[in-house]
Amino acid sequence: MLELQGIAVSPGVAFGRALVFDREGYRITRCLVKPGEYESEWNRLIEAVRVAKTKLESNQLSTAATLGDHLGGIFSAQQQILLDPHLQSELENLIRKKSYSAEYAVSEVFTRYAAAFRKSPSSFLAERANDVRDVERLLLEHLTGQPMATLTQLPHEAIVVSHDLTPGETAAFDRSKVLGICTEAGGPGGHTAIVARGMEIPAVVGVGNFLHNIRSGDEVIIDGHLGRIIVSPDASTRDRYLERRLFRQSIATQLEEIRDLPASTSDGVRIELMANVEFPHEAAACIARGADGVGLYRTEFLYLGHSNEPSEEEHYQAYARVVRDMQNRPVVIRTLDLGADKMGMTHLTEPENNPFLGLRSIRLSLRNPALFRIQARAILRAACLGDVRVMFPMITTLDELRSARFLLRSVAEDLASEGDYIPCAVQVGMMVEVPAAVLMLDRFIEEIDFVSIGTNDLTQYTLAVDRSNESVADLYQACDPAVLRLIQRTQQIASENHKSTSVCGEMSNNPAYALLLAGMGIRTLSIAPAAIPILKKAIRSVTIGQCEAMAWRALRLSTAREVDAFLMNQLAGLVPEIVLQA
């Protein structure tokens, strides 16, 4: 049994078999064998070669029969690769002299050849990398006894284990197959974390190097509450976790009973619980969890997993589905929050030294008005179907806000002149994510309808911590007093101007923080759909006076650690039944 500690980023406990992926999407199995096992390991490889050869021969025959000898010859050449004497001696060397497992030796040698071919200036040779990969896949399929998977097409249910996952890879997951996620890299505010929460997949990130200690097929437990991963658990550990799972299920049953009741404190103050969503299909989950609306629809996920820019129609269909599924509840659509730190749109963004301080978010949209207009048109069209509101991310200066509003207005005029869609009045809000926006909020507030505090970025920019950098992840604390003061000031200015403030960062997923925010005067929270029931339970268990007392004291503390300890202690006192046993 091997127990590792990482950062808990998406709650829940997952049991399953590991599927280890390397950067190219294949699993690696960096695994060494004991001296006595060299011979059997080598024999395993010989057997795999024999099976692969048979498979290639039958491919050759069937292809030649249907498409001619010429194309069948490809499989003959793949057989040559398989039986290549140089390759064979390299494999034997790695197994006998370097103690590599057969899988790891195959993965090493073939990856090297494929990479060498891919780098070739000759395109015909570069394409041979695929033939090498085909042969590798055949061998690995036999050695591991499993079909080679890609992240989008997992062969069976599994816990995905990897060094890191790009947002695109995470977004493309087949959620019915991914039981849990565990990565060596990453921090609590990273996109793997956000997507995992959105998909309600238990996840632990930032575990550090451990892939050499795990093989595909190993039994794994992911504890998304405590940030633990357990490889090959012993019987008592497994039983303990099964018991804990039962306990959580019983809480879930209790929560189900209050699903359709409002999130009001026991003395009647209503807190709106909205949901953060990435994918259109999540709207149904929001309703099932009793959400009051969608407080943050992260539209950049339309761009993930696509090589082309989505068309206006694709934007529209996605928004329309969410708006319809939410059945007249408000849907706050955030315009694109893309940047060099987020995948995909390589033609829009150059690699940047400091992507978090670079051309991202509203800056990128304003720099690419054509792109922005496509999205704005789709949003305004979707607004005819329900209560749609627009929100601009990462507004830093008044000029940005005015430019964004100007573009939106001109798109509305275009739509009106085309006559097909008469745009409805749409509320426009801004996200408060940089300290500058808080400091200047008294000016911004006159030009917007609502404010939403994005605590993930606000924490990052206030504390100057890259949230995806695991070496400083411990500094990234949304409950840092500096962040709390900015939230408080934002809430005060908005309320003095009779504008609503919501908090849509990950912070409010935690019931203790949610009560603190309620105590600070926040009346709308937007959170992961999965967190809604437990938050509703917490809010219904307290009075607003208790929340205010909590906030009053928390705001007088000096460090994030003190705040966190105080809040957890308060939660344990106020709502003991939801403080889950460790």
Added chain:
Amino acid sequence: MSAAIQHCVVVVKNPEGLHMRPADKLVRTAASFQCQIELERAGQVADCRSILSLLTLAATQGSELILRAQGPDADQAVQAISHLFESQFDEPSAAPG
């Protein structure tokens, strides 16, 4: 066993270069001889019994290669293999690799 090294220059005539199928044929032909057979391109030497080593030469159309054989049947080997290059490995003329 003759120690004499036989060699000659061969030119890749196939439009797609020395790709999978020609290399496959080359390996099969080389395997039918007892002698050691090598191809050299710009200082890089490939063993004719290893398709991966041949492909790594990245020999495109027009590449000139030095064919070398050493061993009892080196003569026949050089003849057979240079014939393969001459006949474009019997590839259909515009066949992609």
